[in-house]
Amino acid sequence: MCDVTIPAQTLAAAATDPAAAAWTRIGHEAGADLLPWLARTCASFAIHDRETALALAGFTAVDASDEDRATYAGAIAALRELAVQGLPVASTDAIFVYLQQAILGFDGDDLWGHEPDHVNDGEVDVECPACDEGHLLDLTSDHSDIEPGLTSDLAVRLHTEAVQAGRHEVAATFTRLFGRFTCPECGVKSEVTASLAGVSA
Template sequence: MTDWSTLTDACGTAEHVPSLLDRFEADPNGVRSEVMDHLCPQLDTAFPASYEALPRLAQIASACGPEDLTSVLLAAGAIAACSPGLSEPDSPLTVYSAPIGVLHMLTDRHLRRAVEAGEYVDLLQSLLSFEGAEIWDRCLDGLHSGEYEVVCPHCGVNMFIVLGQDGYFCCTDDYALGEVEKSPLQPVRAQDLTGLPRRLFTRAVADGQEELAHGIPYLFGRTACPDCGTDFSVAERVVAGWTL
């Protein structure tokens, strides 16, 4: 039996967390923001009580209906994304591997039902977080928003990577304000994708997310800085920006 009074969340002692999770179970969509305020504020910080809540979140997810499941899976996914990697001693991903396995299975199933692209990307990131896939479990959202901000590896200028209805290009000025100098993105051929990029592409296609799938070869492709002409990997600059 967990002694919650010995654990902490974002507000101090976690003795109130069991009752908070009871309310979350009764109304996942209505209580999710409060749960996140206590267990994973700003979606980037977790606490001992956050990880201890994972078994209960797995139980809640297993019992709730499709209309509430997304809220539970995203809450658990945000917590898992904060965990040290599987290579770290006593990683919560290892300590709580059983409930995380349940959450992963439910997310995998629920992804196939997601229709809206934003929800799909959020769930896909949760799926990766339960697997311990660092970085990409937090920065796929640009595939939906259509934009990443990165820095040139040579001259240091800030750049926009644009993926979507406005085209597939790199620029250094706000492209929404008018004509700007653009460098086209050079996608990897779909058949040449390997590892995680190939898995993401194949999964998005299989789940009917064709627009998202179309952007993945560009995200893992190359382009050049419009200012200095330096060629670079788009994905490497996205990762570099996240790890700063």
């Protein structure tokens, strides 16, 4: 089936049932060499049944080496297309964000292949770039300490995708993730995304 350390019976169980417990093991152990299998398996599932597997595939792709990304470029492209197809009809707001994140992972974006799920968390840890003071910022409320904005082309893209899909709460949350905050300790204003604490890059 695939030259990986995950047992064939585990892969077989997962391939026949998108809700199988086997997916938990796959999620912990998947490496780049599993990408072709993930592409075939996701393609065999109904559009909503493949959502979680696509999110897993996005993490697998973004963590792959440049050499592995080149080796499995066809599988990554196929997975990306499936994620793009599923985005407008995602089953929940959270899944919508995970699919956006997966697409960025398939694109090889080392930072944003990990970070958009702050939108699902509803909060984000930041460190002031001036005084290094840490803050936990609320992304969900109009009364947040964040000044909303869209401070990059990527911000505009993710926000536009959310608006076009009718995901208005997600879109509003993106304006906070890509907004600015003023440090209450030293008064310096900075972009939230430039101040992310412990980013995955």
